[in-house]
Amino acid sequence: GTTGEAGTAGSGGEQSDQLKVVLLIPGTLGDKSFFDAANHGLEMVKSELGAQTKVIEMGTDKTKWEPTFNDIAAEDWNIVISGGSEITEMFNTTAEQYPDKTFINYDTDIEEAPANVYNMSYSTNEVSFLAGAVAALATQSDMPNANKDNVIGFLGGMDIPGINAFLVGYIEGAKYVDPEIKVAVSYAGDFVNPAKGKELSLIQYNSGVDVIFNVAGGTGLGIFDAAKEKSRYAIGVDSDQAALLKDTDPEKANLILTSAIKKIDTAILEAVTKAKDGKLGTGKRQVMGFVENGVGIAENDIYKSVFPADLQAKVEEIKKKLENKEINVSNAMGMETSEIEAIRNSVKP
Amino acid sequence: MMRLKYFEVYRTAAVILISLAIAFIIISLVSSQPVETIRIFLFEPLSTLSRMGNVVEMAIPLMFTGLSVSLLFKTNMFNLGAEGIFYISGIVAAVLAIHLSMNGIIHPIVAIGAGSIVGALLSAIPGYLKAKWNANELVTSLMFNSIFFGIGLYLLNYHLRDAKAFSNVSYKFAETAQLAKILPGTRLHTGLIIVLVLIVAAHYFMYHTKWGYELRMTGANRDFAGYSGMKTAKVIILVHLIAGFIAGMGGSVEVLGMYNRFQWTALPGYGLDGALVAMLAKNNPLSVIGAALFLAYIRIGADLMARLSDVPSEMISIIQAVIILLISAEQFLKFWKNRMLLKEAKLHE
Amino acid sequence: MSGALLEMRNITKVYPNGVVANQNVQFSLQEGEIHAIAGENGAGKSTLMKMMFGMEEPSEGEILLKGKQIKLGNPQEAIALGIGMVHQHFMLVPSFTVAENMVLGMEPRRGVGIHYAEAVRMTEETARKYNLSVNPRAKVEDLSVGMKQKVEILKALLRGAEILILDEPTAVLTPQETEELFRELKLLKQKGHTIVFISHKLKEVKEICDRITILRGGRTEGVFNIADVSEQEISRLMVGRDVVLKYDKTQNNYGEPVLSVQQLGAVDAEGKSLLSNISFNVRAGEIVGIAGVEGNGQSQLVEALTGGLTSRLAGGKVEVKGRDIQNLGIREIRGLGVSYIPEDRMRQGAAGEASIADNLISTQYRSKSLNRGPLLRMSSIQKLASSLIEEFKVRCSGPSQPIGMLSGGNMQKVVVARECSTGPLLLIAEQPTRGVDIGAAQFIHQKLLELRDAGCAIVLVSADLNEILEMSDTLLVLYEGEIAARLDSPSSVSEEELGLYMLGIRRQQEQYEEEASP
Amino acid sequence: MNSLLNVILTTDFAFSVLRVTTPILFAALGALISNRAGIINIGMEGIMLVSALAGVVVSSYTANAWIGLLGAVLSGTAIAGMLAFFTLKFKTHIILGGVAINMFASGGTVFLLYLLSGDKGSSTSLPSKVLPSIDIPLLQDIPVLGPILSGHHILTYVSILAVIAVYYLLKRTPLGLQIRSVGENPHAAQSVGVSVVKIQYSALLLSGFFASLGGAYMSMGYLSLFTRDMIAGRGWIAIAAESMGRSTTVGTALTSLLFGGAEALANALQVLKIPAELIGTLPYVATVVGLIVYAIAETRKKRRKLAQKTN
Numbered sequence A: 001g002t003t004g005e006a007g008t009a010g011s012g013g014e015q016s017d018q019l020k021v022v023l024l025i026p027g028t029l030g031d032k033s034f035f036d037a038a039n040h041g042l043e044m045v046k047s048e049l050g051a052q053t054k055v056i057e058m059g060t061d062k063t064k065w066e067p068t069f070n071d072i073a074a075e076d077w078n079i080v081i082s083g084g085s086e087i088t089e090m091f092n093t094t095a096e097q098y099p100d101k102t103f104i105n106y107d108t109d110i111e112e113a114p115a116n117v118y119n120m121s122y123s124t125n126e127v128s129f130l131a132g133a134v135a136a137l138a139t140q141s142d143m144p145n146a147n148k149d150n151v152i153g154f155l156g157g158m159d160i161p162g163i164n165a166f167l168v169g170y171i172e173g174a175k176y177v178d179p180e181i182k183v184a185v186s187y188a189g190d191f192v193n194p195a196k197g198k199e200l201s202l203i204q205y206n207s208g209v210d211v212i213f214n215v216a217g218g219t220g221l222g223i224f225d226a227a228k229e230k231s232r233y234a235i236g237v238d239s240d241q242a243a244l245l246k247d248t249d250p251e252k253a254n255l256i257l258t259s260a261i262k263k264i265d266t267a268i269l270e271a272v273t274k275a276k277d278g279k280l281g282t283g284k285r286q287v288m289g290f291v292e293n294g295v296g297i298a299e300n301d302i303y304k305s306v307f308p309a310d311l312q313a314k315v316e317e318i319k320k321k322l323e324n325k326e327i328n329v330s331n332a333m334g335m336e337t338s339e340i341e342a343i344r345n346s347v348k349p
Numbered sequence B: 001m002m003r004l005k006y007f008e009v010y011r012t013a014a015v016i017l018i019s020l021a022i023a024f025i026i027i028s029l030v031s032s033q034p035v036e037t038i039r040i041f042l043f044e045p046l047s048t049l050s051r052m053g054n055v056v057e058m059a060i061p062l063m064f065t066g067l068s069v070s071l072l073f074k075t076n077m078f079n080l081g082a083e084g085i086f087y088i089s090g091i092v093a094a095v096l097a098i099h100l101s102m103n104g105i106i107h108p109i110v111a112i113g114a115g116s117i118v119g120a121l122l123s124a125i126p127g128y129l130k131a132k133w134n135a136n137e138l139v140t141s142l143m144f145n146s147i148f149f150g151i152g153l154y155l156l157n158y159h160l161r162d163a164k165a166f167s168n169v170s171y172k173f174a175e176t177a178q179l180a181k182i183l184p185g186t187r188l189h190t191g192l193i194i195v196l197v198l199i200v201a202a203h204y205f206m207y208h209t210k211w212g213y214e215l216r217m218t219g220a221n222r223d224f225a226g227y228s229g230m231k232t233a234k235v236i237i238l239v240h241l242i243a244g245f246i247a248g249m250g251g252s253v254e255v256l257g258m259y260n261r262f263q264w265t266a267l268p269g270y271g272l273d274g275a276l277v278a279m280l281a282k283n284n285p286l287s288v289i290g291a292a293l294f295l296a297y298i299r300i301g302a303d304l305m306a307r308l309s310d311v312p313s314e315m316i317s318i319i320q321a322v323i324i325l326l327i328s329a330e331q332f333l334k335f336w337k338n339r340m341l342l343k344e345a346k347l348h349e
Numbered sequence C: 001m002s003g004a005l006l007e008m009r010n011i012t013k014v015y016p017n018g019v020v021a022n023q024n025v026q027f028s029l030q031e032g033e034i035h036a037i038a039g040e041n042g043a044g045k046s047t048l049m050k051m052m053f054g055m056e057e058p059s060e061g062e063i064l065l066k067g068k069q070i071k072l073g074n075p076q077e078a079i080a081l082g083i084g085m086v087h088q089h090f091m092l093v094p095s096f097t098v099a100e101n102m103v104l105g106m107e108p109r110r111g112v113g114i115h116y117a118e119a120v121r122m123t124e125e126t127a128r129k130y131n132l133s134v135n136p137r138a139k140v141e142d143l144s145v146g147m148k149q150k151v152e153i154l155k156a157l158l159r160g161a162e163i164l165i166l167d168e169p170t171a172v173l174t175p176q177e178t179e180e181l182f183r184e185l186k187l188l189k190q191k192g193h194t195i196v197f198i199s200h201k202l203k204e205v206k207e208i209c210d211r212i213t214i215l216r217g218g219r220t221e222g223v224f225n226i227a228d229v230s231e232q233e234i235s236r237l238m239v240g241r242d243v244v245l246k247y248d249k250t251q252n253n254y255g256e257p258v259l260s261v262q263q264l265g266a267v268d269a270e271g272k273s274l275l276s277n278i279s280f281n282v283r284a285g286e287i288v289g290i291a292g293v294e295g296n297g298q299s300q301l302v303e304a305l306t307g308g309l310t311s312r313l314a315g316g317k318v319e320v321k322g323r324d325i326q327n328l329g330i331r332e333i334r335g336l337g338v339s340y341i342p343e344d345r346m347r348q349g350a351a352g353e354a355s356i357a358d359n360l361i362s363t364q365y366r367s368k369s370l371n372r373g374p375l376l377r378m379s380s381i382q383k384l385a386s387s388l389i390e391e392f393k394v395r396c397s398g399p400s401q402p403i404g405m406l407s408g409g410n411m412q413k414v415v416v417a418r419e420c421s422t423g424p425l426l427l428i429a430e431q432p433t434r435g436v437d438i439g440a441a442q443f444i445h446q447k448l449l450e451l452r453d454a455g456c457a458i459v460l461v462s463a464d465l466n467e468i469l470e471m472s473d474t475l476l477v478l479y480e481g482e483i484a485a486r487l488d489s490p491s492s493v494s495e496e497e498l499g500l501y502m503l504g505i506r507r508q509q510e511q512y513e514e515e516a517s518p
Numbered sequence D: 001m002n003s004l005l006n007v008i009l010t011t012d013f014a015f016s017v018l019r020v021t022t023p024i025l026f027a028a029l030g031a032l033i034s035n036r037a038g039i040i041n042i043g044m045e046g047i048m049l050v051s052a053l054a055g056v057v058v059s060s061y062t063a064n065a066w067i068g069l070l071g072a073v074l075s076g077t078a079i080a081g082m083l084a085f086f087t088l089k090f091k092t093h094i095i096l097g098g099v100a101i102n103m104f105a106s107g108g109t110v111f112l113l114y115l116l117s118g119d120k121g122s123s124t125s126l127p128s129k130v131l132p133s134i135d136i137p138l139l140q141d142i143p144v145l146g147p148i149l150s151g152h153h154i155l156t157y158v159s160i161l162a163v164i165a166v167y168y169l170l171k172r173t174p175l176g177l178q179i180r181s182v183g184e185n186p187h188a189a190q191s192v193g194v195s196v197v198k199i200q201y202s203a204l205l206l207s208g209f210f211a212s213l214g215g216a217y218m219s220m221g222y223l224s225l226f227t228r229d230m231i232a233g234r235g236w237i238a239i240a241a242e243s244m245g246r247s248t249t250v251g252t253a254l255t256s257l258l259f260g261g262a263e264a265l266a267n268a269l270q271v272l273k274i275p276a277e278l279i280g281t282l283p284y285v286a287t288v289v290g291l292i293v294y295a296i297a298e299t300r301k302k303r304r305k306l307a308q309k310t311n
């Protein structure tokens, strides 16, 4: 569906000088995560660059993606945006047939890109490393809702590479702070089951976990409910999730120490701006790390007020080391399942 | 009786018109150009060859599962297990498509054959439980859907996942395993021929063979079939085997026809859709073709509507629901039939 | 026709499947009479009554009660106007108690719940008032047929039925039960009730009714005072030709025993004896009748003979052509040449939604003449079906019509046609003419006799005493699971005498012992 | 293994079983009532989804959780009414009707959510209210039992009362008697003037009523928000539970508890080193095994009884 107000692309002939940007979502909006963030980026493109925009949800039936890419590429859009490792192959194939148009893949781990495709990837592992450090520091601390056990938690939507990229960074970050730390890991097996997310979180909290990292989409919203019920902490993902809840449920929001953010929205805006000015270096992949302002943790009011200042300083220190590459974080992308399992088991409580 | 004979045709036509009118009204509420929108819904699927191809492509798996379910329903087995079978057989076919090397004709036959046989055997479990212990097939089939999904996902993640693809997808299938395309400009593959042959065979089986006869009689009245000397327990197991074989073949064909890697991380939903198709087809094999095409057509139409107009994609399911509710409404327009009946009766007086 | 209590004028009824069940039917009911409706199967009797009871709506025509036009949209409205109906098929909820069935839809309340004690009291009171004794606390599924019939009548009376419609109430009753019912009906009549009585048994109609309306093919054929018409005339009006009510049965030379039952016994799940010490032979060309009040072991005996025994055999042997059938499946038993006309045609005898042709071939689709390997010979099947439909005069639109659309009698003809057409050596016929009109019954009887003359051994189980006395060469009477009498020339036995055996009042002990141990 | 026992042998675990069971139980009771009237309502999932959203929306607009609950129940019941209208009046096939309701609800709730909050995923921007949890005086002080049975969400207690209410309804009230008669022999019911259609309407509406309590529980107690497709199969589990409970009230309640327990156990088992995909199948495997054991035991029992009798 069209969430922007743009009419159909084909009818825009008379204003042909206007920039036309289309975003194809391989799924549905409302994930509070990278689809929504990408959509937000598109909205910024519209408002800040005055482009004609349109977002299309392609749904979860993967057989429909390829025809949609082809259909859309054939229309008169200047820039076609989509994202994900999953779609990279077919996205590239489509792009090759339309060398005059610019294609932006806002989140992929695959490096190869045709000449007219701009690939971006985010240092998920690094930002998760930082989140893990925050969690480890919190569980050791004397913060009001922290206990004496050095156990932190992780809730993933599914046991898949995209999720495990967060997990591995998170574990390494936590271990960096406390090599003896334990990390409870659960997967809900589902991205739309917040009740299950809550149950799994409650089990973790009850077993001594005091911070859980949410990497489970809609399911993860159950973590915050559990955190409120048990008065424990949580860490959000993708966007600043405390901000989501600040107005409607401040009590809950105050338990979200920070969020590991992929700045897909600004990355899209920047890329489109560059493309408009003809400065986008296509044909390669750009890794968006701390330096590129592609990732970061939410340093909002809650972080500043709830998370002790001395610990904030430690986090800042670690962040610097990550930026300088003094710390190297493993990347779960490309790891075999067995390697990931070994990492998980090494910190199992 | 001439006019009465065509009553069903009139009724269906009228119902479709009325549901379209209702769809139009709903669309008018949210669309600024309802006429254009409904035009897209109705005619855009026919606008290009590739879109017509999309309709048929989508109908292929629906025909498989629709046929499978209609055989079960015809035997009065309320079994919704096609969903899980479709999935797990897809996995089986994928394993063989990845690991075997054979020539381009035998390879798909072996992979699909294995998927179908596994489907048949797995489907026989609820069948056996029903025939032998009278265990409710609805419950067992629903449970097995979740079990097969879990097992399939485990196999995908732990044994088939291509770490280099950076998402939860399997290794690429061997080229030789993939089904050949049969119409340039579309993705139509040989699966279409397979399913059409299968449908005709099933029709023949059902209405022209001893076994089909036993199956129909067991479904119509199991006591009667037993009284007549049929071994109804065997018939029930047999129909489960056949239905599982067909659903399994559907899963295998879909995987090898439409994808080059296995990549379902959720149940694809064709099993439940198959129940829908079977119902619309009144459990008649030949009618499955029409019912599947109909469903695929309105889905593709609705997708295009969501993509090309300002109607959000969620509208699709609302409009589909309205059409399904009305199309099977036997009493809808009943008064009309009653009037015709009375006239006929008078005529014969 | 002024002064009629209830009048139906120009009634036409077309069912949604296009069947015209009533066409321009006129019917009127005088206060305080017992009015019979007669007609062949499918003549439209039940349909007419269902409209009077609000279960079906007329397509055209009007209904007047006491001169005022009424519209009956549902049974509730009919009940409110004092119309009650006892349907031919029991309209009872088996798992409910008698009292629950009685008060269903008009439950006495205490608070929000049902006042069970009151329900029981109401049942008892009504039962006492009309002299119909029932046990309010018994579960309906445990009741005998006669008892169920009483519950049905009481149900209508409890709802204040002034007009009581009885659709073939006697089809399943023994003569004694029928007598009792008639006494009750006369009592009701005395109390001022008006009764509509449907039956295929014209003797009964003559005995109890005042007037009769005859339907044929959905139209009114005439209304008569019962005294003015004879049984012969009624049946001629119904069928449109003369009906022979007696058969000339030739004396047969019996062949070898086909069925041999020795010392058969059976118990139910609770261990109660259902059959004990049953021994008899049926020879080729012989009809052995089995009579008995329902629930005295006939069903179990039939089960034992047809391989469908759900209760448990306790000793004894059943042999067909010298082969013990106890461990054989139904298919194997049928393979020995056994055919079976089941009592319940809706449950076992037919698959309602399947076509007539499909129903006709269910016991012989495996024979070489109907298939070629796994493939069915469709044209042979069609031919067979058409010829059977013609031979058995099944009234239908063709072999592909679903059998469920036929009236009960025609459905029964299909069942009989199927079972007779396989050239059986042994035929078990259980209630072959229940609820079937005299024309069709006569036809079925003739078919049985033809089979007999062709050398088939027949076991005939029937509650119709006239039928069983007329048809049987040898008659066994079952009482409490044992053979209470063995009558060698049944046609010379009176119905009353047979009734005494059936009720266990008389017993043929010694004679039976002698014959049982040859 | 130790860590597992540490999780399971706690009052928290037992407590969670009841919490997980609640929505399943409500929906299963709903399925039970309609099934007893002879109609299979497979629209549970959809009804629960609609009521879950309605609870959130109404409570956030009225700032009152109880009015929210009312809204949830009314809209869930209305959806059931829509299903009843089409299947009873227009004779739409009940299964197709159920499928359509589920489809309608899945798209309709997201659509409505989007209209109201500009968000297609969740209702976090709506200040919705939740119903309270309650401590039961006296009971809460008993060791072990107290922490297990006290302090639950109010709708959890309602669900237990609902079991009693449904039992009473079906067994003891005129409506229950009529519902059962319609399910067992509709002709019999019709012949004494019970309107089959009216009773089936009532049964479907009641079925919607109970399912919507389950839906309201999901978004106004269990969780404090609505997210798309948040019922996540609980309606289907409920249908299976009712079926496995052989359409009796007590059986349905017990099998719902079994499902709830298996689900809670599956959650707890995540502490073990078993792949999450396989653990997720545990409730279903347990059900199948339970079903088979039950069926075999029943057959054996019958046989043994017969054997005793004949010897």
Ligand SMILES: Nc1ncnc2c1ncn2[C@@H]1O[C@H](COP(=O)(O)OP(=O)(O)OP(=O)(O)O)[C@@H](O)[C@H]1O
Residues within 6 Å of the ligand: C015, C016, C017, C019, C020, C021, C039, C040, C041, C042, C043, C044, C045, C046, C047, C048, C405, C406, C407, C408, C409, C435, C437
């Ligand atoms: N519900 C129905 N739908 C369609 N056709 C019906 C229905 N009920 C009866 N018929 C048909 O209407 C005709 C009249 O049936 P009806 O039951 O009134 O006959 P009847 O006189 O009662 O016969 P019987 O002596 O066998 O009881 C028959 O041809 C029958 O098949």
Ligand SMILES: Nc1ncnc2c1ncn2[C@@H]1O[C@H](COP(=O)(O)OP(=O)(O)OP(=O)(O)O)[C@@H](O)[C@H]1O
Residues within 6 Å of the ligand: C017, C041, C042, C046, C047, C088, C089, C167, C168, C404, C405, C406, C407, C408, C409, C411, C435
């Ligand atoms: N809905 C229906 N559709 C088609 N046929 C029907 C329907 N209902 C009843 N019939 C058929 O119409 C015939 C008459 O039905 P009805 O219920 O009136 O029984 P009946 O008159 O008591 O029949 P009988 O005395 O022959 O057993 C039966 O054979 C029945 O199978």
Ligand SMILES: [Mg+2]
Residues within 6 Å of the ligand: A138, A139, A140, A146, A147, A148, A149, A150, A151, A208, A210
């Ligand atoms: Mg701690």
Ligand SMILES: [Mg+2]
Residues within 6 Å of the ligand: C045, C046, C047, C088, C167
């Ligand atoms: Mg009749």
